[in-house]
Amino acid sequence: MTEPGNRRPGGRSARVRRAVLDATLDLLHTHGMDGLTVADVSARAEVHETTIYRRWGTRENLMIDALLEDAEESLPIPDTGSLRDDLIGYLTSLAVYLGTPRGNDFDRALAAAGDDPAASAARNHYWNTRYARSGHIITRAIDRGELPDTTDPRQTVEMLVAPLHFKVVLTREPLDPNLPARLVDTLLHGIAATQPAPMTTTRTTGISESMRP
Amino acid sequence: MTEPGNRRPGGRSARVRRAVLDATLDLLHTHGMDGLTVADVSARAEVHETTIYRRWGTRENLMIDALLEDAEESLPIPDTGSLRDDLIGYLTSLAVYLGTPRGNDFDRALAAAGDDPAASAARNHYWNTRYARSGHIITRAIDRGELPDTTDPRQTVEMLVAPLHFKVVLTREPLDPNLPARLVDTLLHGIAATQPAPMTTTRTTGISESMRP
Incomplete structure (x- = not known):
C-alpha cells in the first residue's frame, strides 16, 4: 500500500511474490516443512529476508x-x-x-x-x-x-x-x-436408499413404531 | 508350535507376548515409530531380542x-x-x-x-x-x-x-x-435424498422430466 505503483498485476510486487512462493514450493518439496528456512527461500528467490518477513510475517x-x-x-x-x-x-x-x-x-x-x-x-x-x-x-x-x-x-x-x-x-x-x-x-x-421398501420383516417394526404416541 | 504346553491362554508364551506388546506400545508412544528399536523393547519387556525376532520377524x-x-x-x-x-x-x-x-x-x-x-x-x-x-x-x-x-x-x-x-x-x-x-x-x-419432492420451483422441472417418453 505504500508503493501503489508496484501493486498492479505483473508489476515488481507480483514478480517478487511469485519468485518467493515458487522458491518456497521447491524447497518444501525437497526439504519438507521442518527443513524449510526463510534464509534458503531468500537465497533461492533472490529476495531480501526482510522483504519476506515484512510481507509474510512468519x-x-x-x-x-x-x-x-x-x-x-x-x-x-x-x-x-x-x-x-x-x-x-x-x-x-x-x-x-x-x-x-x-x-x-x-x-x-x-x-x-x-x-x-x-x-x-x-x-x-x-x-x-x-x-x-x-x-x-x-x-x-x-x-x-x-x-x-x-x-x-x-x-x-x-x-x-x-x-x-x-x-x-x-x-x-x-x-x-x-x-x-x-x-x-x-x-x-445414500447406501440405504432402497430402504423405504425393505425386503425383510423390519417393515412391520417401522409401522408399529410410527404408530406409537 | 514347537512348545505346545506354552500356547495355552495365560501360559508363559501369552505372558511373553503381552509383555513385548505392552513394551512396544509404551515405547511407540514415547519415541514414535522411527525411534523404536527392538533392543529397547527387549530391555523394557525383559525378553531376549532373539525371542522377539523369532516370533515377529521384523x-x-x-x-x-x-x-x-x-x-x-x-x-x-x-x-x-x-x-x-x-x-x-x-x-x-x-x-x-x-x-x-x-x-x-x-x-x-x-x-x-x-x-x-x-x-x-x-x-x-x-x-x-x-x-x-x-x-x-x-x-x-x-x-x-x-x-x-x-x-x-x-x-x-x-x-x-x-x-x-x-x-x-x-x-x-x-x-x-x-x-x-x-x-x-x-x-x-444421502444428501440428495429429499430430491423426489424438492421445495423449490425445480419441482416443475421434475414433473415435466418424468413425463418425457
Missing part, C-alpha cells in the same frame, strides 16, 4: 500461502450447473493433484506439521480457505434446489475429500480413477 | 502387531442387530480412541511411517485386518436385508472413518461427539 504463513497458491492452481472449482458433475470434477482434480509426487508430498507434509500456535493458525487458515472455495459447489447447489438448505457445505465436502486424503496419508492406496464418481454417487443417494 | 511386524492389538481392544465391533446403531457405536469408539493422546499419537505415527517394503507390507496387514473386522458390520447388515448385496464393505467403512482420521491427522479439529451420528445418517440416507 515462516509458517509463508509455507501455507505457497501451499494454498499451489492448491488453488491445481484445484479449480467447477461450475457446470450440476452438483454431481461439479463434485466429480473437483474430486478428480484432487485425486490427480494428490497423485503427483508434489501434491502427495505436500499432503504428507501437512500431516507431519507441528502444533505450535504459529503452525496451528497457519494450518487453520489453509483448511478454512480450501473449504471456503470448495463449499461454493454446495451453496450453488442449494441455491438451485438440488440440495436442502440445511446441508452443511463443510461436512459435505469433507465426506468426499477425506477418503482421498486418508488413502494418500494413512493407508497409502492408489487412487482409482473411478473413485470420485463412486464417492459422489454414494453420498448423493 | 521391527515393523512387531509395531503393527502391537498397534493392531491396541486398536482391537479399543474398538470392539458392535452387533446390536441395527446397522445404524452398530455404525454409530463403532465410530464413537473410534472417535474416543483417536481423542486419547495414545490413539492420536498412533494415528499420526502411522501417517508418518515410511514406504520401504517391510513398512508397506506391515501397513497393508494393519489396515486389511482393521477393515476385515469392521466390515462385519456391513456384511451382517447385507445378510439382514438392510443394505443391497452390492454394497462394498470397505468403501462404506472408509467413508465413515476417513473424516475422523482426516480431522486428527490433517485439519487437527476436535471430534464433536455428535459427528458419528451425523456421518452415519448422511451416508445411510
Whole structure:
C-alpha cells in the first residue's frame, strides 16, 4: 500500500511474490516443512529476508500461502450447473493433484506439521480457505434446489475429500480413477436408499413404531 | 508350535507376548515409530531380542502387531442387530480412541511411517485386518436385508472413518461427539435424498422430466 505503483498485476510486487512462493514450493518439496528456512527461500528467490518477513510475517504463513497458491492452481472449482458433475470434477482434480509426487508430498507434509500456535493458525487458515472455495459447489447447489438448505457445505465436502486424503496419508492406496464418481454417487443417494421398501420383516417394526404416541 | 504346553491362554508364551506388546506400545508412544528399536523393547519387556525376532520377524511386524492389538481392544465391533446403531457405536469408539493422546499419537505415527517394503507390507496387514473386522458390520447388515448385496464393505467403512482420521491427522479439529451420528445418517440416507419432492420451483422441472417418453 505504500508503493501503489508496484501493486498492479505483473508489476515488481507480483514478480517478487511469485519468485518467493515458487522458491518456497521447491524447497518444501525437497526439504519438507521442518527443513524449510526463510534464509534458503531468500537465497533461492533472490529476495531480501526482510522483504519476506515484512510481507509474510512468519515462516509458517509463508509455507501455507505457497501451499494454498499451489492448491488453488491445481484445484479449480467447477461450475457446470450440476452438483454431481461439479463434485466429480473437483474430486478428480484432487485425486490427480494428490497423485503427483508434489501434491502427495505436500499432503504428507501437512500431516507431519507441528502444533505450535504459529503452525496451528497457519494450518487453520489453509483448511478454512480450501473449504471456503470448495463449499461454493454446495451453496450453488442449494441455491438451485438440488440440495436442502440445511446441508452443511463443510461436512459435505469433507465426506468426499477425506477418503482421498486418508488413502494418500494413512493407508497409502492408489487412487482409482473411478473413485470420485463412486464417492459422489454414494453420498448423493445414500447406501440405504432402497430402504423405504425393505425386503425383510423390519417393515412391520417401522409401522408399529410410527404408530406409537 | 514347537512348545505346545506354552500356547495355552495365560501360559508363559501369552505372558511373553503381552509383555513385548505392552513394551512396544509404551515405547511407540514415547519415541514414535522411527525411534523404536527392538533392543529397547527387549530391555523394557525383559525378553531376549532373539525371542522377539523369532516370533515377529521384523521391527515393523512387531509395531503393527502391537498397534493392531491396541486398536482391537479399543474398538470392539458392535452387533446390536441395527446397522445404524452398530455404525454409530463403532465410530464413537473410534472417535474416543483417536481423542486419547495414545490413539492420536498412533494415528499420526502411522501417517508418518515410511514406504520401504517391510513398512508397506506391515501397513497393508494393519489396515486389511482393521477393515476385515469392521466390515462385519456391513456384511451382517447385507445378510439382514438392510443394505443391497452390492454394497462394498470397505468403501462404506472408509467413508465413515476417513473424516475422523482426516480431522486428527490433517485439519487437527476436535471430534464433536455428535459427528458419528451425523456421518452415519448422511451416508445411510444421502444428501440428495429429499430430491423426489424438492421445495423449490425445480419441482416443475421434475414433473415435466418424468413425463418425457
